[in-house]
Amino acid sequence: MNYACTPTTGPCRRVVLQGALAMLIGSLPFAERAPAAEPIKIGLVTALSGQSARAGEALTRGATIAIEDINAKGGVLGRPLELVRRDDESNPAKGLTAARELIQREKVAVLLGGLDTPVQLAIVPFVNNVKMPFVVPWAAGTNITQNGAATNYVFRVSAMDDEVDKAIVAFAGKTFAAKKPGLILVNNPWGESNEHGLRAALKAAGIEPAGVEKFEANDVDVVAQLSRLKQAGADSLFLVGNVGPSSQVVKSLDRMGWAPPIVSHWGPAGGRFTELAGPSAGNVIFVQTYSFFGNLSPVGKRVLAELQAKYPDIKGPEDVTPAVGFANAYDSVMVIASAIQKAGSIDPAAIRDGFYGIDRLEGLIKTYEKPFAQNKHDALTAQDYIWAHFEDNHILPFKK
Numbered sequence: 318m319n320y321a322c323t324p325t326t327g328p329c330r331r332v333v334l335q336g337a338l339a340m341l342i343g344s345l346p347f348a349e350r351a352p353a354a355e356p357i358k359i360g361l362v363t364a365l366s367g368q369s370a371r372a373g374e375a376l377t378r379g380a381t382i383a384i385e386d387i388n389a390k391g392g393v394l395g396r397p398l399e400l401v402r403r404d405d406e407s408n409p410a411k412g413l414t415a416a417r418e419l420i421q422r423e424k425v426a427v428l429l430g431g432l433d434t435p436v437q438l439a440i441v442p443f444v445n446n447v448k449m450p451f452v453v454p455w456a457a458g459t460n461i462t463q464n465g466a467a468t469n470y471v472f473r474v475s476a477m478d479d480e481v482d483k484a485i486v487a488f489a490g491k492t493f494a495a496k497k498p499g500l501i502l503v504n505n506p507w508g509e510s511n512e513h514g515l516r517a518a519l520k521a522a523g524i525e526p527a528g529v530e531k532f533e534a535n536d537v538d539v540v541a542q543l544s545r546l547k548q549a550g551a552d553s554l555f556l557v558g559n560v561g562p563s564s565q566v567v568k569s570l571d572r573m574g575w576a577p578p579i580v581s582h583w584g585p586a587g588g589r590f591t592e593l594a595g596p597s598a599g600n601v602i603f604v605q606t607y608s609f610f611g612n613l614s615p616v617g618k619r620v621l622a623e624l625q626a627k628y629p630d631i632k633g634p635e636d637v638t639p640a641v642g643f644a645n646a647y648d649s650v651m652v653i654a655s656a657i658q659k660a661g662s663i664d665p666a667a668i669r670d671g672f673y674g675i676d677r678l679e680g681l682i683k684t685y686e687k688p689f690a691q692n693k694h695d696a697l698t699a700q701d702y703i704w705a706h707f708e709d710n711h712i713l714p715f716k717k
Contacts, residue, residue: 354392356399357663359384359653360419362412362440363431363455364587365404368560372432372587375642376454377402380429382623382643383650393654394661405431407559409439416440420449426663427452427653429646432587433559434458434507445470448665450672452653454645457481457582458510462694470669472694474649474682476583478507480699481604482514485580486522488602488704489553492717493578497527499551501542501566503558503584504531511557511582527551534562539569547575556581556601563601564593571597578602586639591710598707602715605705606697607644607682609634610714616681620647635711648680652688652696 361380365373377400384398392398401423405412412431419425428444430437430453437456444451445466453461453473462473489495500515502508512529519526527549530542543566546554554577556566563585570576581603591598609621624631624643637643655678656671657663678685688696704715 354396356397357393357657358399358401358423358425359427359429359650360416360423360425361400361402361429361431362405362415362419362436363402363429364407364433365402366406367588368593369407369432369588371589372455372639372642373404375637375639376429376431376646378624378628379454379643379646380650382620382627383647383654385627386623387650387654393657394663398650398654401425405433405436407433407436409433409435412436413439413443416443420444420447426450426657426665427668429454429649429653431455432642434461434510435505437461438506441466441471448669450653450656450665450668452649454649455587455642456507458507459514460510468669469694470665472652472672472689472696474652474688474696475645476604476606476697476702477695478510478582479514479517481582481702482511483518483521484604484699484702485515485555485582486518486524489555489578489580490522490524492602493553493580495553495578495580496524497550498524498553498555498580499527499543499546499549499577500529500555501539501546501557502529502531503562504533508557515555526555532558532562532566534559536562536565538572539566540573543569543573543575547573547577551577553578553580557584558582559584560588560590561593564590564595564598567594567597567601571595576600583639583641585707586641586705586712591707600706602704602706604702605639605641605712606701606703607640608703608705608712608714609637609640614681616679620681635713638710638712640712644681648682648685648696651678651680652685 363373363376388397403415427450432455434456451471457476457478459478532539579601581601583603655675659671659674660667672689705712706715
């Protein structure tokens with residue numbers, strides 16, 4: 318049986334509406350009908366789980382807020398930015414696998430690194446080989462950027478070990494009159510980088526260390542190493558290690574009943590340090606590149622307000638922990654966007670040259686004036702460092 322089609326019948330009504338919608342779309346200007354521009358992907362490889370997950374979250378938030386700020390102004394080259402993350406679990410092999418996936422499968426335009434120097438060092442030869450711009454917003458190993466590559470695609474918006482080591486020696490001498498420090502260092506490439514830097518900085522200052530002791534990342538007791546430094550007359554400790562091993566140093570000192578001044582690289586800032594180290598966690602003073610306390614720049618005030626609006630757990634500056642991860646990632650993405658804009662495309666070689674073309678950029682940490690050159694792939698210097706410690710679970714500026 319055939320049914321007549323009238324404007325009130327269901328099937329006919331759908332035909333009429335579909336036809337009208339097609340006519341309406343056809344009458345719109347081309348720009349309004351064009352599909353959204355394809356995003357430019359930025360890949361993030363960092364620790365998103367384990368003891369350093371807080372650092373990965375800080376890097377994620379910093380990159381996210383920067384991307385939202387950039388996209389709100391129209392993106393880069395008329396295209397929005399998009400963050401694609403992978404967890405390296407603080408494992409070099411997994412970090413390299415994640416980098417390969419982001420570059421080869423996700424087709425990211427730029428790779429953003431993470432917390433751990435050994436992970437970055439595993440990725441560096443690969444990105445230089447495939448010519449992928451790689452920006453490191455945390456890991457401080459000197460040879461990450463000073464890697465000897467003829468064509469270097471690795472840049473950093475973070476502290477750098479050689480500069481941090483000079484700052485540690487100067488700060489300990491000025492603050493604690495340290496004359497015979499003991500070095501207690503994690504036994505990995507990051508520890509090796511800082512042993513070299515600290516020995517050079519101490520020699521330049523005319524200071525002989527009491528000794529150098531190493532510990533493994535999974536050690537649960539370092540009393541033996543610390544006892545040797547104490548017996549050698551150490552009047553202070555220079556500490557290099559991430560969250561877990563650094564917390565074991567603090568607990569071992571508690572068991573010994575020894576409380577020398579502890580001046581540290583920023584490893585303790587990367588995660589659950591106060592939980593793992595116990596009540597003496599606040600005795601460790603460590604380097605940072607940014608704090609949301611004090612008189613903030615206009616960029617700092619705006620970004621803190623955006624953080625509070627987006628993340629309910631951030632009530633004030635004390636909740637942006639670690640601020641260094643957030644600030645370095647924020648500025649790294651701003652630098653990446655500026656380099657892509659300078660390049661005028663997402664061609665990797667053009668983006669690399671775009672970093673050298675950045676003249677002036679107002680960031681969160683500072684205003685960058687020509688931050689990179691062919692022989693300068695680190696945007697921050699020792700003048701950009703501050704000192705901090707934990708109070709409860711918050712990182713606050715250190716005041717003696």
